[in-house]
Amino acid sequence: MDRESVNRLIRFLIVIAVVTLSLVTIYYVFKLTYPFIIAIVIAIAINPVVRFLEKRWKFPRILAVLSALLVVIGVFTGLITLLIAEIVAGASHFANVVPEHVGTMITYLERFFANQFIPFYNKVASMFKSLDSGQQETIMNSINETGNKISESATAFLQNFFLKLPALVSWIPNAATVIIFSLLATFFISKDWDKLTASLSKMLPEKVRHSGLRVFIDLKKALAGFVRAQLTLISITLVIVLIGLLILRVNYAITIALITGLVDLLPYLGTGVVFIPWLIYEAVTGNFGLAIGLGILYTVVIVQRQLMEPKILSSNIGLNPLATLVALFVGFKLVGFLGLILGPVTLVLLTTLHGANVFRDIWAYIKGTSPPPAAK
Secondary structure, three states: OOHHHHHHHHHHHHHHHHHHHHHHHHHHHHHHHHHHHHHHHHHHHHHHHHHHHHHHOOOOHHHHHHHHHHHHHHHHHHHHHHHHHHHHHHHHHHHHHHHHHHHHHHHHHHHHHHHHHHHHHHHHHHHHHOOOHHHHHHHHHHHHHHHHHHHHHHHHHHHHHHHHHHHHHHHHHHHHHHHHHHHHHHHHHHHOHHHHHHHHHHHOOHHHHHHHHHHHHHHHHHHHHHHHHHHHHHHHHHHHHHHHHHHOOOOOHHHHHHHHHHHOOOOOOOOHHHHHHHHHHHHHOOOHHHHHHHHHHHHHHHHHHHHHHHHHHHHHHOOOHHHHHHHHHHHHHHHHHHHHHHHHHHHHHHHHHHHOOHHHHHHHHHHOOOOOOOOO
């Protein structure tokens, strides 16, 4: 291997080491400073509103920031209040209806056991008595082993649940602390936005500043597009479910549609959390018309979600639909539910870095040549 190849290999290893070290550093820094990263994201989101209040209504910067934060907090509080009020109204209705349905289910199970299970049990018992003692002992040992395994699994589940319960309860004050620190940090970051951006610009070289600004702008557009796409998908699901439930003449259709729209974000399960137990219950209790209607509605929701998600994400984020679909699938397989967010974001980041000629410059560094001038 000649000297030039050795130098290229060394530079390639340097690039790999720098990228790896950067990713590890980002990971640990994020774990320690994520409330402030959330604050930066919020500050970026409200900055257009703050600029509008400053220029249009001549607000001082501090007052504009406070007003924007109060508007954001007020909107989220109002939406949560309306949602809770609707859920409470629906829950009071369900509290009156569910006991009746539970009684119907218990009556059905009693009849099932009396008419189906007990005769089957008697038949199996008579067959068991006809076996010799060795076969009976083998079957009893198998039953005991199965029972022990079920008991161990149930015990382990309960132990894990109660062990994790304190951590779940302790998450509440932690979440409150994160919210408070994020809001305070948002205020200070947004108040001194111009000073902070000017200081950051002075610290960075011209080339890094130019490439970083382009990456920042594209990621900002992609994040806004992703949020807009998710809201669009949830709205479509909500409207379809609401219309379907109104056609099926289901009580409290608005409450059920709101809950279904929210659980549509859950991985694996999604709207199935609401529809599958519901339609099974209706089928078991003999209400086959409503069960079939719910099955058709659930199928429509699932199909439209699978068809619309890549298209809506690609149109809002500005990516190719096929590339978006691949990013969604790969991210979901690697990371799970979080991958549905990280997959498109990673694709946007790679596309932006390519557009900013970052990969070209890295390749030129590895080769030991000067990068060609960027196209204007």
